Amino acid sequence: MDDKTASQTIFESRYASSPGEVKGMDTTQLRQNFLIDSLFVPNQFKWVLSFFDRYLTGGIMPIDGPVTLDTPDQLKASYFLERRELGIINVGGAGQVIADGTSYDLDYKEALYIGQGTQAIQFVSHDANAPAKFYLNSTPAHKNYPTRKVSRTDAEVVTLGSMETANHRTINKLLVNSVLPTCQLQMGMTELKAGSVWNTMPAHTHDRRMEVYFYFEVPEGQSVCHFMGQPQETRHIWMQNEQAVISPNWSIHSGSGTSNYTFIWGMAGENLDYGDMDFCAITDLK
Template sequence: MHKTNLRRAIDPRHAKTMSSAELRAEFMIEDLFKDDEVNLTYTQYDRMIVGGAKPKSGPLAIDAVDQTGTPSWLDRREAVLVNLGTGGTVEAGGETYSLGRCDMLYLGMGTGAVTLSGEDAYFYIISAPAHRAIPAQLVTIDDARQVPLGSRDTCNERVIYQFIHPEGIESCQIVMGMTKLAPGSIWNTMPAHVHERRSEAYIYIDLPEDQNVVHLMGEPDETRHMIVRNEQAVLSPRGRYTAALARLLIPLSGRWRATIWPSPIWIWSRWKTSNEPLFTAGKPRICDRREHRHRSGNRD
């Protein structure tokens, strides 16, 4: 079974007036993993897709997604799949990939239909628009680049596992990795920061049933918070009003983080003359969004 929900963009002034329930409805994704279902959320924040799939009783396929406006969901998009269970298999682009726990698989534009299987596997899914095809690549948790940060004295000792990033696996827009806290550390992000240039999505994993995360968001001088439970995802759009300033974990042993960096096609806008090419020397030009939509015949 395949389900896709739509999340529309929220104005910063509107976000300030929201109740806790309204914030959760707009910025949290609570039920990602249901047996024998693919659950996708198509957001208007950089048109990022956040989803989950759990092929408990048999294979699950992802192909046509209406919101992308293309025959197959990756015709003009890229995706990263993370196995949060064990013994997972992904069939894509005529190849079969085996994913252990916390392994990531990058799939490039034009991959086509994707089939997921594994009785004890369940997959976290991130997808974003792409401007060129990049070969698929699997990176295991053991192969990820590890960057130690923080200090026990400030309760934020942690290791960042970099999977999809500029110095590792190539992508068009997605940067993705995992942050794992050391025992006794409770702050995921310190010092606080804002997100003016990118949208992000977070999923918190390995939380005991009786423990939660306090996820802070909002303007630096007027924050809001949401209580997040195990395997729930949070959207953090571009702009300071939804910046994830800090996350207080009570405690947390692992966190997946997916970042959408700005695409020159979408983020920067300017008009260009009719004889300028959309792509030059294999690199995307900065152009107006409406122009690209017209040229591609694609509303994604």
């Protein structure tokens, strides 16, 4: 197959917002600042740069042969991962990622970590009629760690919640420091059981890290209401399938769906302590 470099990379920057600013935002402004409503454009990379920890959220859906990761001018780098690391989770058909000549097959819900300093990266779908959808998160990095694939069986798996509280869920820790070394990027996937609709409840914040949620496996005709803001000044954003939302360090990040669903969480910041959370009692939320 002929190599195809993305003819256009869609790149958008989002400024960091303070709690005071968010308190005065209407629905449109909240969505403009935090919602990422489309990530998978055929053969084109879509990136949203958040100024919270310079976190990049992106996606690529290769159709016509391999698509090469180019370097947006906004990064001012010789190549994309010159000063960054990259996490990938496939949420579509079977595909392959080629990193500096080494190929990694990724099936549905499998992950790949690519370390800082990797120069040539390509993405390809095995079947153009059932294309891969590579969900991408990238953060600044100071050191090279080995590129590694993480399958479902490699993940650290935790089951939490209960049917009685409608939050029975399985957390798959994929790209976290208990599984493999990274500079600051952490990614994983939470799957809600049938009949459960709440995620991340009781809610929490963590001033040391920001976070991005990507909701998928939301059934047709259903939605997820994502909650954000300070615990005593919450706001909400209605989310559809395959949409992402930026969560500032100072904000809760929780959701409730009209059906069960799955979401990918990605984090970056000052530490790699997954358990570093400042919890808020459910009865204290406002």
